[in-house]
């Protein structure tokens with residue numbers, strides 16, 4: 310038996326539809342294609358909040374939740390990594406390498422039939438196991454998989470961002486957004502951000518952003534253009550939609566690309582001004598990434614010694630730590646990833 314965080318039908322409070330409870334769990338025997346990873350740290354994503362609110366497709370009660378983990382390879386299975394080595398797990402199931410999208414029945418770890426990571430050990434298909442870059446602490450490493458992969462695909466595969474480009478990352482308090490900022494700075498882009506919170510914009514500048522605007526300010530687009538001082542945005546990495554998003558093409562260069570990976574502020578969809586087509590801008594949807602992109606992202610992180618931003622790191626897979634983590638994300642009080650070290 311191991312301890313795990315399991316999705317239940319007993320929510321703690323409004324607005325949740327489900328609960329997340331620490332329980333004893335009997336993991337199945339590993340299959341021939343699987344490795345066993347002893348988990349050292351796990352991280353939360355906004356997806357976990359959508360699931361607890363009942364606003365996510367394909368919810369299965371009694372699933373072990375969680376898509377992110379770093380651990381130690383305990384039983385090698387068919388993995389090319391050695392036992393005892395620290396590993397990261399790719400969260401995208403059935404997506405090998407196709408740049409357009411998943412080849413198969415795409416799933417994300419953390420909803421049955423795919424095992425979740427919020428557990429003391431996890432049995433995982435050996436091909437999803439990758440050596441962890443050595444410069445990272447366990448908390449930093451746990452922060453990477455889902456958010457890092459989403460940011461990597463949106464910024465590089467979709468927006469084709471490169472050195473010298475002007476990149477806008479929206480909602481910089483978010484886990485994916487902070488990875489996009491870190492990656493864009495590492496590649497030598499000029500980065501601007503949006504946030505509801507001036508302190509988060511200030512923090513983004515400490516991480517290398519050149520400017521930032523408050524997306525709640527009705528003059529945000531004018532403010533952004535003023536800060537750009539005649540330059541224009543080549544790439545937008547967005548996870549929220551919202552009022553400002555619709556105006557962004559006004560500040561974009563010809564052929565600019567918007568990669569949207571989420572719709573926190575616009576679940577009903579977005580509309581655009583004529584600048585979108587007038588400036589030949591492209592709007593691209595982006596979802597997580599393939600195993601091949603996961604490998605490329607880890608190489609990028611290793612080469613550039615990128616350090617994920619960890620907002621909170623709690624010690625121990627306890628009910629109190631689960632509740633605190635969920636509350637932080639549900640209220641948007643985090644600045645970076647929320648991690649539990651196991």
Ligand SMILES: NC(=O)c1ccc[n+]([C@@H]2O[C@H](COP(=O)([O-])OP(=O)(O)OC[C@H]3O[C@@H](n4cnc5c(N)ncnc54)[C@H](OP(=O)(O)O)[C@@H]3O)[C@@H](O)[C@H]2O)c1
Nearest residue numbers: 355480481482483484485504505548549551571574596597
């Ligand atoms: N397609 C995919 O593969 C994929 C992968 C990961 C996440 N997602 C989705 O992307 C979204 C973000 O995920 P996450 O895990 O990074 O979330 P998160 O860490 O909970 O961050 C959410 C952030 O959204 C920002 N936000 C809220 N309202 C906004 C608005 N009107 N305009 C701009 N930003 C706004 C806030 O930024 P401030 O605090 O700075 O105001 C907040 O920090 C979620 O909807 C999630 O479901 C999709």
